[in-house]
Amino acid sequence: xxxxxxxxxxxxxxxxxxxxxxxxxxxxxxxxxxxxxxxxxxxxxxxxxxxxxxxxxxxxxxxxxxxxxxxxxxxxxxxxxxxxxxxxxxxxxxxxxxxxxxxxxxxxxxxxxxxxxxxxxxxxxxxxxxxxxxxxxxxxxxxxxxxxxxxxxxxxxxxxxxxxxxxxxxxxxxxxxxxxxxxxxxxxxxxxxxxxxxxxxxxxxxxxxxxxxxxxxxxxxxxxxxxxxxxxxxxxxxxxxxxxxxxxxxxxxxxxxxxxxxxxxxxxxxxxxxxxxxxxxxxxxxxxxxxxxxxxxxxxxxxxxxxxxxxxxxxxxxxxxxxxxxxxxxxxxxxxxxxx
Amino acid sequence: xxxxxxxxxxxxxxxxxxxxxxxxxxxxxxxxxxxxxxxxxxxxxxxxxxxxxxxxxxxxxxxxxxxxxxxxxxxxxxxxxxxxxxxxxxxxxxxxxxxxxxxxxxxxxxxxxxxxxxxxxxxxxxxxxxxxxxxxxxxxxxxxxxxxxxxxxxxxxxxxxxxxxxxxxxxxxxxxxxxxxxxxxxxxxxxxxxxxxxxxxxxxxxxxxxxxxxxxxxxxxxxxxxxxxxxxxxxxxxxxxxxxxxxxxxxxxxxxxxxxxxxxxxxxxxxxxxxxxxxxxxxxxxxxxxxxxxxxxxxxxxxxxxxxxxxxxxx
Numbered sequence: 001x002x003x004x005x006x007x008x009x010x011x012x013x014x015x016x017x018x019x020x021x022x023x024x025x026x027x028x029x030x031x032x033x034x035x036x037x038x039x040x041x042x043x044x045x046x047x048x049x050x051x052x053x054x055x056x057x058x059x060x061x062x063x064x065x066x067x068x069x070x071x072x073x074x075x076x077x078x079x080x081x082x083x084x085x086x087x088x089x090x091x092x093x094x095x096x097x098x099x100x101x102x103x104x105x106x107x108x109x110x111x112x113x114x115x116x117x118x119x120x121x122x123x124x125x126x127x128x129x130x131x132x133x134x135x136x137x138x139x140x141x142x143x144x145x146x147x148x149x150x151x152x153x154x155x156x157x158x159x160x161x162x163x164x165x166x167x168x169x170x171x172x173x174x175x176x177x178x179x180x181x182x183x184x185x186x187x188x189x190x191x192x193x194x195x196x197x198x199x200x201x202x203x204x205x206x207x208x209x210x211x212x213x214x215x216x217x218x219x220x221x222x223x224x225x226x227x228x229x230x231x232x233x234x235x236x237x238x239x240x241x242x243x244x245x246x247x248x249x250x251x252x253x254x255x256x257x258x259x260x261x262x263x264x265x266x267x268x269x270x271x272x273x274x275x276x277x278x279x280x281x282x283x284x285x286x287x288x289x290x291x292x293x294x295x296x297x298x299x300x301x302x303x304x305x306x307x308x309x310x311x312x313x314x315x316x317x318x319x320x321x322x323x324x325x326x327x328x329x330x331x332x333x334x335x336x337x338x339x340x
Numbered sequence: 341x342x343x344x345x346x347x348x349x350x351x352x353x354x355x356x357x358x359x360x361x362x363x364x365x366x367x368x369x370x371x372x373x374x375x376x377x378x379x380x381x382x383x384x385x386x387x388x389x390x391x392x393x394x395x396x397x398x399x400x401x402x403x404x405x406x407x408x409x410x411x412x413x414x415x416x417x418x419x420x421x422x423x424x425x426x427x428x429x430x431x432x433x434x435x436x437x438x439x440x441x442x443x444x445x446x447x448x449x450x451x452x453x454x455x456x457x458x459x460x461x462x463x464x465x466x467x468x469x470x471x472x473x474x475x476x477x478x479x480x481x482x483x484x485x486x487x488x489x490x491x492x493x494x495x496x497x498x499x500x501x502x503x504x505x506x507x508x509x510x511x512x513x514x515x516x517x518x519x520x521x522x523x524x525x526x527x528x529x530x531x532x533x534x535x536x537x538x539x540x541x542x543x544x545x546x547x548x549x550x551x552x553x554x555x556x557x558x559x560x561x562x563x564x565x566x567x568x569x570x571x572x573x574x575x576x577x578x579x580x581x582x583x584x585x586x587x588x589x590x591x592x593x594x595x596x597x598x599x600x601x602x603x604x605x606x607x608x609x610x611x612x613x614x615x616x617x618x619x620x621x622x623x624x625x626x627x628x629x630x631x632x633x634x635x636x637x638x639x640x641x642x643x644x645x646x647x648x649x650x651x652x653x654x655x
Contacts, residue, residue: 057552065551072544159385168390172594183577259539259570261594265385266540310548316505316534 042281042297045330046304053308060311067190073303074196075100075251075258079274080281080295081203082247085240087278088207090220090287091140091147093241095132095154096248096274100267102162103128103252108171108262111178118177125253126246132158133245137238155271162264171262182258192254199247204292216240220287277302280330301330374404375627377620378426379435380419380447382462384411387592388612389437392462395616396435403624416443423447427454433623434458438465441508457626461619463508470626473619473636477509480608480640481516481563484587487606487642488527488559491585495526496558499549501542501567502534510534513563513589530557535567542570550578559585565595565607572604591643591651599648606644609651614638 054061079096086093107125115121132154139150184191207213215236218226227233251270256262279285280301281294305326309319379396381389393409400407408431412419416439426434427450434451436458438444445466451458457470464472488498500517503510521527530553535542542562549557560575562568568588575584581603588595591609598604618636625632643651 059551068547068551072547075540163385168385169387170592170594173597183573255540258573259543260573261539261569263539265538306544307548307551310533310545311552313531313533313552316502 039282039293039297042294042301042330046297046301049301049304049308049326053304053311057308057311060308065307065311067193069300069303069307070193070196071190072307073299074190074192075255076270076273076277076302077196077296077299078199078247078251078254079270080277080299081199081292082244082251083271083274084203084207084278084283084290084292084295085216086147086244087275087283087285088216088220088287088290089237089240090223091237091240092151092275092285093133093136093244093248094148094151094271095136095158096244096251096271097267097269098155098158098162099129099132099245099248100252100255100270101264102132102158102165103249104256104266105162105166105171105262105264107178107253108174108256109165111174111256113173113175115175115178118175118181121178122181122253125256126249129249129252130242130246133242133248134238136245137241140241141234141237159264166262166264168264170264172260174256174260174262179257179260182254182256182260192258195250195254199250200292200296207292212236212239217288220289222288273302274299276327280327298330302327374406375432375624376406376408376429377433377435377623377627378423378429378431379407379409379437380412380422380426381409381437382412382419382439383414385413388590388610391612392437392616395613396620399617399620403620405620405624407620412439414439416440419444420447420450423451423458427451427456431456432627435461435619435623436465436469437461438463440465442466457623459619459623459626461615471622471632471634471636473615473622473638475610475615475638475640477512478516478519480589480610481513481518481561482520483516483608483640483642484513484561484589484606485517485520485524485527487587487644488561488585489520489524491605492527492558495528497528497530497553497556498559498561499530499553499557500532501545501560501562501571502532503537503563503567505534510563517561535562535570537564537566539566539570542567543574544570546571546574547578550574550580555583557584560587562586562588564588565590565592568604568607569594569598572598576603589640596643596648596652599643599645600652602645606642609641609643611638611641 050061059065079100083093083096103125106128107121110124111121136151136154139145139153140147143150181191186194207216215226215231218231219233219236223233252267255266277298278290278295279298281290281296281298283290283294305323309322314322377400381393383389384393397407408426410422412422419436419439423434423436434456436444436447438460441464448458448460448465448467448469452470459471459473460469461473463474485498498521502514521529531549533545535545546560560568560571562571565588568586572586575581575586585605587606588604589608589610591607595604595607599607615638618638622632622636
């Protein structure tokens with residue numbers, strides 16, 4: 001029975017190139033233990049890009065724009081950190097964007113001005129995300145459905161729920177205490193940035209300093225070995241999907257607060273930006289390697305491209321082409337470093 | 341194994357229960373006594389289309405018409421399939437809210453070939469239908485930029501937020517805006533960029549523009565209200581409220597409230613209710629062989645603080 005449970009996972013990763021760690025992959029031994037931190041290559045690429053942008057537009061590197069840039073990446077950043085957990089186990093979560101919309105609508109529905117306690121809508125929004133994430137986890141671990149399919153289903157269903165709850169109309173007229181989560185500042189640092197940094201720090205602690213973090217890496221690196229050494233693989237995967245869903249819920253709440261409405265159409269395509277950020281940051285789609293630091297750098301790179309191209313007033317058509325090329329280029333650069 | 345089976349059994353019975361309680365949402369139910377009209381809508385997760393749908397529903401009930409409403413979810417291909425199934429069901433007329441100018445045209449061709457009258461509402465197709473109900477999107481762009489020209493008086497710099505590139509509304513609103521900008525040399529188009537009809541994207545774009553151009557921006561024309569609201573929030577947070585004129589299009593509930601509160605300068609009202617009612621009325625006339633107009637144009641209207649009260653109540 002356990003072998004069969006393994007079947008779906010393995011066959012999925014078999015379609016992708018190399019390195020299931022249980023099948024020896026001598027060509028790329030470096031991918032198990034990283035001799036050259038992917039973060040370093042990426043940080044270099046980011047520095048070059050920023051230097052180029054500040055030459056073209058002197059106001060790129062001023063403090064106001066850097067705050068602006070961090071505020072713009074905070075939502076993608078929270079999602080990227082969340083999906084890192086799932087990618088590390090060798091899974092994927094395509095439902096992020098829809099969960100963002102659903103939790104935003106849920107939070108907004110409880111954030112009318114007469115509602116004085118801002119944490120009620122916040123907690124309910126996060127809870128909505130956690131429920132979606134846990135459902136993904138159950139379908140993947142109990143139902144043995146491939147993560148791609150399970151979360152694709154959730155992507156459609158959560159979007160439908162968001163539309164049902166809101167009857168297709170944005171939920172607006174939110175309390176000031178709630179919207180301050182998106183528009184407010186503490187010591188002139190915007191709240192979304194603070195939330196993003198807190199999420200990133202706590203996730204870094206969880207993944208590098210705590211036992212559950214090591215378990216997540218172990219499951220993604222070699223599921224059979226993890227099981228053989230007595231780890232409860234199902235619970236670990238459940239934890240990863242639930243954490244990912246909760247953070248998507250949090251991102252949805254921050255987005256709703258930032259744009260001052262719960263939009264059932266919000267977040268379309270956000271999952272791809274988040275996954276792109278994590279993969280640019282050196283996390284393998286097959287699980288086991290990577291981490292939060294790379295995800296943050298990846299989110300920064302994507303955000304810098306968006307911000308820089310707007311500042312340069314590059315035409316929308318070119319923007320998409322340039323963005324695609326830079327994303328692929330960054331990963332290519334990183335992978336060729338690994339092979340060398 | 342059996343545990344998995346019982347799990348999926350519960351799963352599927354839950355689905356059937358859900359289908360059971362959601363059925364027959366849009367129609368009066370029961371056997372159709374009066375004429376039957378098939379409706380294929382662009383996208384029911386869009387606020388404007390939801391309003392269009394509600395007004396059609398209401399008018400159809402008043403006229404004793406049975407509507408079968410399908411959502412094409414932005415896919416022209418799905419829309420053509422929906423019209424094909426309307427033809428197979430031998431409906432008395434079809435109301436089409438086209439997804440695309442070219443790709444939805446086969447739906448019109450097929451209905452006409454089957455001898456079923458088809459009414460296009462809100463946007464056009466390459467093939468001319470039996471009747472067209474809608475508004476001219478060029479007018480929306482024209483009205484918005486003319487308002488900006490009046491507000492700026494001696495002139496100034498304008499930025500324009502486009503909708504999703506390549507869609508009919510984006511192309512035509514841009515045309516109308518450029519027309520007025522061309523005739524008004526005192527207005528200078530500083531930058532234009534798409535924010536894909538999206539509030540969060542509109543907000544980020546405005547933040548970046550404020551970074552880039554600072555005090556030089558005098559007015560924003562956003563091709564829909566969602567983007568205008570995003571721009572407005574960015575402007576307010578940058579402390580530039582009152583220094584930049586912001587105009588949107590569509591008159592969604594949120595934007596109307598912002599106009600009333602003196603935050604948003606103006607929006608351009610596109611009459612979803614008027615379009616929906618006129619579409620059903622025209623279909624009814626065609627079915628009853630009464631005289632009808634081949635083209636009903638519902639005008640766009642500028643909404644400012646002076647006249648916003650008139651638009652706030654009905655929704």
